Amino acid sequence: MEAIVFETLRRIRDKHGPSEFGKIAQKLLAIAFSRLCFEVKERSIQDVDIEAVKDDLKYWLEVKTTDKDEVVIEEKDVNGLRQCELLHGGVTGYAVLKISLLSDWIIALSGNIKPGTVRIGRFSTRKILPLQDDVNKLFPSIVKEFGNQVLSATKGKAQFVADRLLKEQINKK
């Protein structure tokens, strides 16, 4: 990712902590999907992080962020995605972001990913193209546009700011 994007994300993470950062990243990613003309719903059913629909395309995504080389996939993540696939069809996957200069979003199919600690590299063999490329082209501009607003929010309130930004983006459409 661009240095300025990395720097902004790192500062958001440092200020608001890893847990809130995960939720903020999820909102910013959802804005990216919205700008890619997807209809975006958050935690609509089965408690899956993002539901994105465009024409015949339907994605169910669990969002994971980290600053390490691995993320923890929980039983509920796997079950939630499986349930979505069984009940509603579409593509299930993980959106994984490592806060790193040499990383971007990995949007990967969930197939054969089991609960536990999973190396990020495993996701890269399942990337969903061109969706992943589209997201990564757009995401930096979203961070540049909204990063300062999220950063200026007081601790614990940033995800609400990000949520408002997402709602504004959805309402624009």
Next chain:
Amino acid sequence: MADRWILKEITIRGFRGFLKPKTFSTSEPFILFDGPQCSGKSSTLVAIEWGLFGDEITRKAIGIDERRGWKIRNTNADEARVEMVLQKGQDILKIVRSDKKRKGTSKFYFELNGDQDTDEGKLRAAVGIQPKDYFSSVHLHQEIIRGLLTEEPRIRRDSLDRLLGLSELRNIIDGIKLAKISEILKDVDNKFGLIETKLNAVITSKRNDIQKVKETGIQKGLTPNDFSETGTGQMCETVKIALVNFANQAGLTISDLPLALTVDEQQIFASSAKQSLRKLRDEQPDLKRQKELLEKQSQLQRLQQTCKELLDELQNLQQERKRIHETDGDQEKMRSRILNELKPELEDAKNRRNEINKRAGTIEEAIKYFEAIKTPNERQPCPVCEKPIDDVMHLELHLNELRASLDEDLVPIRKEIEKYEVEIKRLEDLIKSLNDLDKKITAQSKVLIEHKPITETAIGREIKDTEDSIVVIGGEINKIQEVLKKLETAVKESNQKLNAIEDDIFKLEQIFKVLVLEAEIDDLLKIREADEYKEVENSKSELEKFADDIGLINQAVETALQASAKAKLEAAKENITKMFRTLANRSDFPDLEIDPDSFEILAVKASEKVPALSIFNTGDLNCAGLSVFLGLGAAQELSHNIGFIILDDPSQNLDDTHKENLVSLLNSIPDDKQILVSTSESGLRDLILTKVIKKKTRYKFDLWSDKEGAQPKEV
């Protein structure tokens, strides 16, 4: 016995325990090899394996540790050779295997109904079995039984794997584990992490530089938002207009400034603008005039100073001469005084002194004389009267008194002489000084006269004799200073304008420095677009894909292993239980089961299942091993075409009852199975001979001899 191959005959030569050729006729359904330990029984059974599978039976993959480093050929033989004849219905299969190539024949070949072939694969297709399965369902080796008796789960699992013919699958899983793929991937991640750490270090350093530049820029009046490409173009335009306006106002020209649309162009613009600014600063008219006037002022000040110094020097000389004139008059007056007054006085005084000096001289001589004769023994007569002198000392005393009296007269005369001499000397010196002063005054006056035109040139007009040069020059200096005062304000105003332009250029440069550093940071991250990086990243992706595939293979193999184990155990379950009941005959836990998931051998009593190892003794465990083997061997679902089973020394750890049960079990094996048993125990031998109802051929092995090798005899 028509569906599967049974062994009809085997000839062994030079193979392990065998030296000389020995043919065993094995047409009967039960073949017994008995004899003491190390007599060649196992060599006979292993020769069948070698005939079927060749050297593969000695390899590690076969899973029998004691075969590592095996020698096939007897050390005294020149060839190891096995010839076998198998029959299935009307089909005859002849197999010949040697460790030595004979002329015109290959080391291995087989003939199926007379058609010869050397393809090992085809032979395996014909017999329908691989070495691993051979050990699980044809040849029960003691190592497998021993493996079942251990509490070490891995060894027990391996033994069951071999018994179930699953070793190859298990080896794949173990091999994948040993490859430590996840550790390699973590290592790769760490190496990528190192690249990022280095990048971070460089970027942090550049960020610090950016911070410093921004601080400098902010001190100069920039705001944090100014450090962007937006606005730099406008700032360039402002600088350009200011430079052109200044040049026009000052009547100067500057070279055309380049376009400043992109950041690169703007940087070039800033450099050109700096040059133009320097030119304007150097060439601005007021400054030029100021410089000229300052130089003029400096020149006049120097002239004024020189003039003043020359005049002062002349005045000093004149003052000195005047002072001498006032005290002693001029040179003429002084010469007259010397000649007419002082010199005659001096001459007179000298004459008086000389007169006294003459008398004094005589007295002096007399004193010297008396001093010379004052010794009493050298009395001399008076030098005048020649009469004896009685009291020399007395005369000397008088003489000294006389001399003192003359000295008193001389002192004032001497002082008088000295006074005249000093005065004459002083006057002569003064005359000389006055002469020098006259010369110097003349020379100094000349220099002053010569300096006048220089001054006149400098001030640009004639200086009248009535005018004071120094004052005239001072007046000119004052005029210049007045002009300079006016110019100073103009120059200050010009410089303020130029300084403002210079500040703007400096600000531009600070913004460019930040933009360049930020571009350098972005360039660093373009490492991801470099071919080399992409190549490494692709390799990593390939590795990830490979690891993923291996994971899938592992998963598939595990599934296959479980499924195969379940299928085999399910197929043989009834036989295993039946055989265990017969063989072990335990009342507490009569049945035996193998958990296909955990590979645990379980002792079963109704619905109760406990690990066999926790309650079985070694005999029971041996019975368990035999039951599993015979159960699997007897299962009809097995896919191979071998119609015989081989039990090598099966009664180890079995008591007499178990041995009897074993014989009963052997009797229960279907008639279509040929059974080959070797034993060193006479108890089992006798039981087989007396209680096995199948037709038998017995080969009794005598003690092995180094010269003869194995010595079996058909009994």
